[in-house]
Amino acid sequence: MTITRPHWAWVIAGVSFVAIIGAAGFRAVPSVMMDPLHMEFGWSHATIGAAMSINMVLFGVTAPFAAALMDRFGIRPVLVGALVLIAAGTGLGVFMTAGWQLLVLWGVLVGLGTGSISMGFVATVSTRWFVARRGLVTGILTAAGATGQLIFLPVVATITTEHGWRSASILVTIAALAVIPLVVFGVRDHPRDVGAVAYGADQDAAEEPLPNGTFGAAASGLVQGARVPAFWLLAGSFAICGMTTNGLIGTHFIPAAHDHGMPTTLAASLLATIGIFDVAGTIFSGWLTDRVDAPLLLVIYYIGRGASLLVLPMLLSAQAEPSTWVFIIFYGLDWVATVPPTIAIARQHFGANTPVVFGWIFASHQLGAAVASFGAGYIRDAQGSYDNAFHVAAGLCVVAAVLCAAIRPRRSEPHTLLAEETETFASDAGEYQGQRS
Template identity: 45%
Template sequence: MAISSSGQDPEQGRAAHGWTVVAVAGAAIVTAGAFTTFGGLLLVPLHEERGWSRASIGVAFAISTVLYGVTAPFAAALTDRFGVRRVLVGALLLAGGGAAGTGVAGSPAQVAVAWGLGVGLGTGAASTALAAGVAERSGAGRRGLVAGLLTAAGVVGQFVFLPVLSQVVEAYGWQAAAWGLAGAAGLVAVGALVVLRGARARGHAGAGAGTPGAGYTPPFVTRALRVLTIATRRPAFWLLAGVFAVCGASTNGLLWNHFTPAAHDHGMPATSASTLLALVGVFNVAGTIAAGRLTDRVDPRRVLAACFGLRALALVSLPLLWSPSVGVPLVAFAVLFGLLDVATVPPTLALCRVHFGQDAVVVFGWVNAAHQLGAGTMAHLGGLTRDAFGSYDPVWAGAGALCAGAAVLAGVVRGGRTDRPERPSLYAPTPRDTV
């Protein structure tokens, strides 16, 4: 076996460099995660200091949320064309610029442009799409682990930065926190430029990946849209999109929006409910990494079905666990739900790889858009149900039933083997594309 002049096995060098890319991507995803929760700290200060209505400020957050979901498939195709390094740096600069622009914005419309467009596009490109793209490039045998690690990084960003940013807002004002977050994004971007200089030579640049011909690089928007068009002709896409829509409905849409109000209905203080949600976030990390390791070793359909089956049991049992104070039953619920919350990402990405081969990351981006659609739908329906019935109990039962159905659908998806030959790209260029 050939040894490099430095005395290091070339294969070991490639593996080490691969983990360097994972580490840099993890830092970017942690930073992007901080942006996604910081918006909640802006609403009250902007309303009180500027006198703007909550509705006008909320437009910026709505735009950001929508773009966060729909950006992923286009960012995945863009990464295949230009590489992890360029997309990562561009995403961080967009998000950082959006935060800085919000700090100096003089009207709700300017906030909508800065935070809505800048942060929405930047965080959308530096989250799910980035995690999936780096995981796919990490090599067989560790893709699930890398997907789990990077997905967990986003959760860390959401829950680790939020208390720090809250203290900065309280002590120095919201503008200082916005500029500090923009500075953090800039530092990570500079670090990525320096550390990932050799990524192209190691196969992490991604140029031309997932394309049908050697040296051919299709327009990224065209590719993302055409992959969607072709993928929708396969039942596997609709099964995975449906399953992930249920995932978004039962987590982001339901738990993160309605757990605290439901706890308040049972006499629990908001601070206690927030503590339980923080516990969910802590165990997200362990659950996602464990799911990634399992996905590398067993049929991903089994991992996905188990996640939804256990989640269904947890949600259905929640109405029986409520109390005015935090007790062992509610702590057990928070731990279990935390282990299952984002553990669905690695097996879903693996199944996208099985069915869509080189276009797995782009397809996963579209599947993740279904996740956001499910989350938004349940966030609205949860409130409607509470208004109609005076209780959240029907919501938990309904979400549990949806999760049970998703567990069945996960078993219906065909071909859970991840070791079979990779499918070719769905994308078939037309003569116009090659001009």
């Protein structure tokens, strides 16, 4: 009986999935710890939200530079360095006593670390290792963040309630460090490193050139994208995606539910349940992206998300009512279902340059998340309620749907778009040279 070994691309995808889960541990921390930090140090919701804003900005802005560094130095050293930064930020955080320390540790260090294992990394793996099933793999890797949330949120909430927030921070530190050996021994940079081609590619097919590798290339990716209308439409809609997920629900759902009398552990369990359905929704979205017009999918996703946010203030209570579960299930299915079609559209326009260009699109996602993280906290401090924050977010989702409806496909070969622009940056990018199709 012959045993067929899996293609190396699936091994890389599996290790990447686990690495993203390890990095996602910190994503479960802020909303659970907001009230404990507020009670212990007297820091306002806006102050803690500001730390998370810094984190989210760096989480996004780091992505294109991390993608360029992965091309220059390899995926493994970048991932290991990122996990070390996450461990340092959360581990040293147990000793903090002042607000500025929160900004440096949770904001700067963890922001840089998680930003290196984010959507730019997902785009790098899916673009480099897959031709067939690229949308599905994008959905699976994107869902890894939700899986990390699913795993960590109930545990972090329970440990925080019973043993304090410092014990929960130590748990996240250990989780980040535990992933490092798996990355060192299980990750490879290119299919050629294992004598293979990308999954679904012809054996004789030439490997697409990687016109990245320096910070100059990362900067050129922004300029290249800025000249294409689809870039701005994707960046604008993805900024709203960040506002309505990481920035609003991810950071403020638990305190908002607590305002209605819901116990923190129950609210954390509901947020974790969003992660369960997010896994299914994102993988299904990846499957749909291989078969359905990507802009149409985005329009449907944003309209549905806006409707759910509009009614959320009426659904929150001290208990998890059936209506609350309807929101949790629907919102979970939609949480990051936007990522596979967004990457697919970027791939259509930018080809092999997708990781770096999409890194900038993802940066807009995190800038939006940062605005919402601080803004929702400010609204809560000023008005004593999150209701208006949810209503504003619902309206913005309609704007995102309109932006996505305006996206038009590009019919020419995607990598030819960037030939002249990459040459422009050759002199400033050192070893970087423009690629011609």
